[in-house]
Amino acid sequence: MIENLVREEIKGFKNYEVHSIPYRYKMDANETPFELPEEVIKNIQEIVKSSQVNVYPDPTAEKLKEELARYCGVVPTNIFVGNGSDEIIHLIMLAFINKGDVVAYPHPSFAMYSVYSKIAGAVEIPVRLREDYNYDVDSFIKVIEKYQPKLVFLCNPNNPTGSVIEREDIIKIIQKSNGIVVVDEAYFEFYGNTIVDAINEFENLIVLRTLSKAFGLAGLRVGYAVANENILKYLNLVKSPYNINSLSQIIALKVLRTDVLKERINYILEERKRLIKELGKIPGVKVYPSKTNFILVKFKDADYVYQGLLERGILVRDFSKVEGLEGALRITVSSREANDYLINGLKELLL
Numbered sequence: 001m002i003e004n005l006v007r008e009e010i011k012g013f014k015n016y017e018v019h020s021i022p023y024r025y026k027m028d029a030n031e032t033p034f035e036l037p038e039e040v041i042k043n044i045q046e047i048v049k050s051s052q053v054n055v056y057p058d059p060t061a062e063k064l065k066e067e068l069a070r071y072c073g074v075v076p077t078n079i080f081v082g083n084g085s086d087e088i089i090h091l092i093m094l095a096f097i098n099k100g101d102v103v104a105y106p107h108p109s110f111a112m113y114s115v116y117s118k119i120a121g122a123v124e125i126p127v128r129l130r131e132d133y134n135y136d137v138d139s140f141i142k143v144i145e146k147y148q149p150k151l152v153f154l155c156n157p158n159n160p161t162g163s164v165i166e167r168e169d170i171i172k173i174i175q176k177s178n179g180i181v182v183v184d185e186a187y188f189e190f191y192g193n194t195i196v197d198a199i200n201e202f203e204n205l206i207v208l209r210t211l212s213k214a215f216g217l218a219g220l221r222v223g224y225a226v227a228n229e230n231i232l233k234y235l236n237l238v239k240s241p242y243n244i245n246s247l248s249q250i251i252a253l254k255v256l257r258t259d260v261l262k263e264r265i266n267y268i269l270e271e272r273k274r275l276i277k278e279l280g281k282i283p284g285v286k287v288y289p290s291k292t293n294f295i296l297v298k299f300k301d302a303d304y305v306y307q308g309l310l311e312r313g314i315l316v317r318d319f320s321k322v323e324g325l326e327g328a329l330r331i332t333v334s335s336r337e338a339n340d341y342l343i344n345g346l347k348e349l350l351l
């Protein structure tokens, strides 16, 4: 009986799968290896107490928005906070996508653009990246001209390839589009270039960010959108009233006010450089350039490498069965110790 009650879009639908695999080093989900900053840990009891969990959280996360606005160089009314940027992708669909509307996104890219498109009943147009995983801007322009997508996603830098799209190309795409263009900057801090400053120039631009990556708060689920008020008012219209819990709001705020970010980013960038160099020394391995905290690597036998790493307690992300990513594993740049362990594991397997 229940089967007959389910929405058409959900019948036979497969959601994003997260496997619980035991590990010693977690290098599969682009998290950072850092714990909460010392000064936050030290005051955690006070912080928790002041969060007043017996009452509902601030529905608009006002203080957090002020801090995020400062960080982005915009005003708080240009910020929308979500339960992870995942939730914001979902809310964008909820606010703007009717069944049958067209959503375009790069391929290969972040899986949730497709997952939420399917749930919304959108028509999906994946736009292939080039052979070297750089963006094919002409293809995007052609897709926009032909299908007039309601929504275009650009992931910059792109997950899982680590490649980027240049500012002038993003602007070309925004100007061509009669729909909304979402630029997902989840990995901005490891790249340094942003389009956030253009939100008032282009009324159809939404920039997505997250505290899950460089800020190391994946478990708190805090993402945010930066856009003009005219777009954000519709996201506010469809969101749950208390989407960000009190503890996440206050801990995120405290972490934003610490000054550990720069040092932590530099650590990851140094380790990225070192990993790319070391991986490049292993014969038969193809390493792609990266502007993120992960590296896409192709192997002749990705299954053998994935399993061999797993046996050594290293969890990486297997993309080798995804069309366009044959032979590829994605490795998150982690602590020096974890990265060394990974390199040694790979050498044992491949030399």
Ligand code: PMP
Binding pocket: 029, 030, 083, 084, 085, 086, 087, 110, 155, 159, 184, 186, 209, 210, 211, 212, 218, 221, 222, 223
């Ligand atoms: N966008 C991209 C490109 C991502 O890689 C991720 C996390 N894997 C997200 C969005 C979602 O991040 P979160 O929901 O943790 O904010």
